Amino acid sequence: MIRKAKGFYETFDRKEPGTKATHYCPGCGHGIIHKLIGEAMAELGIQDRTVFVSPVGCAAFCFHYFDCGNVAGPHGRASAVATGVSRALPGKVVISYQGDGDLGAIGFNNAFQAANRGEHFACFFVNNSIYAMTGGQMAPTTMLGQRTTTTPFGRDPVKEGYPLKVCEMLNQLDAPMFIERVSVSDTKRIMQAKKAMRKALEIQRDGKGYAFVEFLSPCPTNWRMDPVASARFVNDQMEKVFPLGNFRDRSAEPAPVANPVPRSTIEELLGKGHEGPAAKVDPGFKERRFKFSGFGGQGVLSLGLVVAEAAGASGRFVSWLPSYGPEQRGGYASCSVVVSGKEVGSPAVDSPDVLVAMSQQAAEKFAATVPAGGVVIHEASLPEPKAREGVRVMAFPAARIAAEAGTPKAANTALLVALTALDLHGLPLEKVLAALDASFAAKPALVERNRKVFQAAFDWAKNNL
Ligand code: SF4
Structure with missing residues (x-):
């Protein structure tokens, strides 16, 4: 059914008041992923306790769309900001939304360490194998041979290394509760993407820990293709390098419980003489x-x-x-x-x-x-x-x-x-x-x-x- 997701604002006022279209290009995967999030927030009844952390990249304006708590993170730091929000406000459902340049390059250590600590947030990673907002440069996930503005003859593994497979890398860690790679290139795949997203949000709703979903997502503008060819490119090319599937689902397990911290007075921590008056x-x-x-x-x-x-x-x-x-x-x-x-x-x-x-x-x-x-x-x-x-x-x-x-x-x-x-x-x-x-x-x-x-x-x- 064609309708606005319940978790969205009525209009998208980024450009002019009353606008109903998003700022994304036609055929872009961001709009689809946004709609899935907007639907899932409403369906799970978590909208009023969701805090959404926007990245830097094409999705920098998420706060214009999602009718929930919103915070904008600096480039690559959405996972760090999400860590802060979820620790400061336990009980909230926190979403970190990040692209491949943001999470896979400048923010990789932030994202990787947050996953390794099992922080309580859902990380939605949008992989379109290119730096999109800045004009189509090579991203960590750019595939071998793929042409970008900085690899005009195709990515060469000797000079530029290999595409980063983030799900596979995170799957080496002990802490994450859920890791899945999905695609939004056609209806069947979008349905599976919705299921994975819901699962990641249910894990947050139930306070169980870190969940990661990678979305293979078309970028017709920087791939210089029309939307249909872009969707085909995801299915025929990207899935070969980034196979879809669930890597881990521990959502049925109880939430891990931290060891209790003994109550210490300031005097015990700092020694005598530091306990000044307020x-x-x-x-x-x-x-x-x-x-x-x-x-x-x-x-x-x-x-x-x-x-x-x-x-x-x-x-x-x-x-x-x-x-x-x-x-x-x-x-x-x-x-x-x-x-x-x-x-x-x-x-x-x-x-x-x-x-x-x-x-x-x-x-x-x-x-x-x-x-x-x-x-x-x-x-x-x-x-x-x-x-x-x-x-x-x-x-x-x-x-x-x-x-x-x-x-x-x-x-x-x-x-x-x-x-x-x-x-x-x-x-x-x-x-x-x-x-x-x-x-x-x-x-x-x-x-x-x-x-x-x-x-x-x-x-x-x-x-x-
Ligand atoms: S440049 Fe690519 S990722 Fe960015 S909005 Fe356009 S299609 Fe989407």
Whole structure:
């Protein structure tokens, strides 16, 4: 019977309001697969709890068609997004709809790992053996000898490898509950495709785990054929390379149950000293944005972490965002810290109120980012960095103070004093000291040594700042 599937919106308003035709080309398999999904959602009574994840590709506008929850995933990431949705919203029926470029190339690892974990969603994989939306380039599923815009003489296995057989590869995994390859090239095959799709959705309805259905689907436009020849191409050519059939059906088995996770308190997970109070909204507290920067090994990230810990323990909202190169020692390192009286909107700090620079490179890189009214504190042995007008630039002899106090590596602790003595972080001294001590919980011998550096720096600050 020719009629609109119940799971569709009344009209497809992608182009203009009131449009009844889809945006797909005549003879395209996407429209058929969409109709099967729309019918199955309604027939199984799952429409109101279905979340559909659209891919990037010709089917990027699925949300214009399906009258259910909709999320658009980035290219190749629909399986990752579906994982997030199904984990965050257990009980929903989640569908990841992906093409062969999307799933078989850029998103293969996402899709493969999700299948291997047995995530709770149905993955509908549309294989038309070509990159369609971008103009007919070779896809991972392009067949040997098949001409595309990037294989004008036909796919050559020596240069371009072999077509990826996704069902066969997923069938090596233990977790999937259901794997089947179907076709939408003629009525008989469409009926079988509908059965496989329903089964995959029933598995989701019953909360049983991962189901995968691959649809061999015509793309008349990029194959440069008419719809009838395209359907024949699927039957005569594609099925030879991608045989139809069920690879696995474990839907009659009970749903696997995860081992219970023992309830752990934050203290058990992180150790004592981390169980700070819940942050409280305080409109009177001026938000402070810090950038701590230098080389890896100077303790730049730890310095920022001590400020962040002290802020958390003081009931402030706080974020700590590190950034560093791949080197363990000597590479670039910085962290951004935001201390606030309200929820932190973004942890990124592009214009810090306070910059602490422990290396010349860091001072040169970030000094100009501090706006008027801000503060730049730099290690005194470095040349004075160029800052904007209205910025206070302060040289702090952190390295010398730390060396004279007997722990040259604790220059970062001396710099913590500069912030504390000038009350740049707005945090109580006892919270700062407690956070400093806690940062050496794993190396208790360093607690006293850093306290000594802190005191020496404090004495210097009293006399000099
Ligand atoms: S380009 Fe191919 S896959 Fe894309 S809508 Fe047209 S026929 Fe369908």
